[in-house]
Each structure stands twice: as C-alpha cells, then as structure tokens.
Amino acid sequence: MPEQRTLRAAEEDRREGKSPSTQAGEFVKEEIEHVREGRHGVRSTKQAIAIGLSKARRAGVELPAPKKNVSKRVQKKAEQDLEAGASHRRKSPRRARATENALKRESREPVSKSALSKQAKKAAAKRSSGARSAAAKKTARTKGASKRSAAAKKAARTRARKT
Incomplete structure (x- = not known):
C-alpha cells in the first residue's frame, strides 16, 4: 500500500x-x-x-499500458494493474508476504545514484533527438516563470562549473 504522503503528492499533481x-x-x-x-x-x-508504476496504476493513476517496445506479459500486467485500481480488491496477505520476502533477498545496489543515472541515460538514448527536444520545449512551456528562472540559474551555475 502506498504511503499517504505519496497519494497526496500524486493527487496534487x-x-x-x-x-x-x-x-x-x-x-x-x-x-x-x-x-x-x-x-x-x-x-x-x-x-x-516497474514496481512504482504498478503501485501507481493500482492507486488509480490513469497511466495506460505501454503500446510498443515491451513484451505481451508486461502489457498484460499493466492492464491488470489498471483493472485492480478500478476494482479496489485487496491482494491476498499470503501473496503479499511472499512477494515481500522474495524482494528482501535482492540487492540495494540498483537504486544507487550511478545506477539510476545509467538507466536514465539508456532510456534517453533510445529516444530520437526530436522527441527529446520536444519534451524539453514542453517542459519549458509548462514550468511557469519562477521555476523557469530557477532552472536557468541552475543551468548557468552548471555551465560555470564545467569551464
């Protein structure tokens, strides 16, 4: 079950x-x-x-299942999560416990800063430069004046640090 803080933040968004x-x-x-x-x-x-996206769908975020570049199994799981978000049925405690215990045996390394950075770069590299450019332009449009100003100042600091 997601934390109340997360549900509130998603609702605000x-x-x-x-x-x-x-x-x-x-x-x-x-x-x-x-x-x-x-x-x-x-x-x-x-x-x-994937776990985060699954939780989001189950919490009622209307995030559609991916259409391309994923397996049928992933699409089916996403659709099941969307249905679960609509129906409000609880997962069986035995299954929840089994999932939790299986995850406890796994590593913490994949969420390190370097691992997340590597993942983000890989995901971005799969997109065309036009798609990345369009996303950046949309961000600039929807950011608002104060956040745009803060982003510009941060970019200037970054440029200054690199020289």
Whole structure:
C-alpha cells in the first residue's frame, strides 16, 4: 500500500493538470526510497521503476499500458494493474508476504545514484533527438516563470562549473 504522503503528492499533481506519468513518478520515487531504506531490494533499476508504476496504476493513476517496445506479459500486467485500481480488491496477505520476502533477498545496489543515472541515460538514448527536444520545449512551456528562472540559474551555475 502506498504511503499517504505519496497519494497526496500524486493527487496534487493530478489537480494541477500534470500528466499521468508525472503522477506515477511520485510512486516510483517512493519505491526507490523503500529500497534505499532497506525495506527490500530489487534485481534491477527497471524492476524498481516497474514496481512504482504498478503501485501507481493500482492507486488509480490513469497511466495506460505501454503500446510498443515491451513484451505481451508486461502489457498484460499493466492492464491488470489498471483493472485492480478500478476494482479496489485487496491482494491476498499470503501473496503479499511472499512477494515481500522474495524482494528482501535482492540487492540495494540498483537504486544507487550511478545506477539510476545509467538507466536514465539508456532510456534517453533510445529516444530520437526530436522527441527529446520536444519534451524539453514542453517542459519549458509548462514550468511557469519562477521555476523557469530557477532552472536557468541552475543551468548557468552548471555551465560555470564545467569551464
């Protein structure tokens, strides 16, 4: 079950009109925190992200199942999570415990800063430069004046540090 803090943050994102993937990001963040705290481990960075997205769908975030570049099994699981989010049936305690115990045997390493950075770079590399550019432009449009200003100052600091 997601923490109340995460549910509130996702709800706030929804009210502000942010995309379902942004809302789901709150759940992914929570999952990464759980692994870092040592509640359980994960086999890979992708698994941590997948668990977060699954929780988001089950919590009612209308994040559609991926259409391409994934297996049928992944699509089916995402659709099941969406249905579960709509029905509000609880997972059996025995199954929940088994999942938790299996994850406890896994590593904490996949959510290190370097592992997350590597995953983000890999994901970005799969997208075309046009898609990345369009995403950056959309971000700039939807950010708002104060956040745009803060981002510009941060970029300037980064550039200064690199020279």
